[in-house]
Amino acid sequence: MSTDPWIVYDETLTSRLFLGTARYPSPKVMADAVEASRAEVLTVGMRRQAPSEVGGGSIWDRIAGLGRRILPNTAGCHTATEAVTLAEMAREIFDTDWIKLEVTGDDYNLQPDPYELIDASRRLIERGFKVFPYSTDDLVVCTRLRDLGCQVVMPWGSPIGTGKGLLNPYALETLRARLPDVSLVVDAGIGLPSHAAGAMELGFDGVLLNTAVARADDPVEMASAFAYAVNAGRIAYRAGAMAESETAEPSTPVVGTPFWHDRRA
Amino acid sequence: MRISVNGELTELNGLDGEPPRLDRVLVDLGYKDRKVAVAVNETFVPRTSWAERTIGTGDRLDVVAPIQGG
Secondary structure (H helix, E strand, O other): OOOOOEEEOOEEEOOOEEEEOOOOOOHHHHHHHHHHHOOOEEEEEEEEOOHHHHOOOOHHHHHHOOOOEEEEEOOOOOOHHHHHHHHHHHHHHHOOOEEEEOOEEEOOOOEEOHHHHHHHHHHHHHOOOEEEEEEOOOHHHHHHHHHHOOOEEEEOOOOOOOOOOOOOHHHHHHHHHHOOOOEEEEEOOOOOHHHHHHHHHOOOOEEEEOHHHHOOOOHHHHHHHHHHHHHHHHHHHHHOOOOOOOOOOOOOOOOOOOOOOOOOO | OEEEEOOEEEEOOOOOOOOOEHHHHHHHHOOOOOOOEEEEOOEEEOHHHOOOOEOOOOOEEEEEEEEEOO
16 A cells, blocks of 8 residues: 655655654554554654663664664754754764754744744755754745755644644645645644544645554554555545535436426326 | 763763873763764764864763654
């Protein structure tokens, strides 16, 4: 089961689901969920670690063993300077110029700081990074990110970890209409497969999620559900939805309806 | 010599008169051959520069490694 290929910074992907690697009940469940999701890109983080924590058998070894493309994040950074430094560290550790750029502006709802995000994107692109910025759904911010050279922009559906879905479909639709040539990924806030399908039906190129799978009662089954939902949404978008109508229209032809008689007879 | 490692004050012992190099400091701290990246005073120091970078009193080291993430 796959959809049309998706070119992301010169890489051709067949899955349109990016999956996070955090918050699973166990490394085994994480690995099985990745398989079930068919995700080709996994997000990871970086933290200060004592030497004893970075030996063999670490969670990273388990993630690396899955053989997927790695998209490291800059989670926890609050300034462009911090994010650029952490991105440089990520590039060395993971040997990739892909970076999921997160710069938090508000610790309560983990809302991205648009000013620092734009500044960090500019500096990272100058350094040769391929930036995947996690943004609000603000049209002007996303347009600036595109103008700087981000080929992918990742607006939120709702705040990270809330599972509230697409709080502002109008903003997302506007982004799709106004930025037709950039890859748009809904990142954060997805709680249900129907949310993911909804984003794809709007014409988004992909979705990135973590908690919706990791914190499901059965993460492996939920990963499978998301794989179907993302593909269903993508296929539906390409198929083109019917036009909405304000009034009912019978789908069965009216001509020849039985038991109808001209009352004058 | 006292430095900060991942936010914790750390005493480096057994150093001779020369200012120690970062690669030597990381070995002393137990990070030999570990998959880590390092920043000194919030500036990234590539692995290829560890042997040249000297460490002095009060320097702040951040040693990060991969973890799970969203």
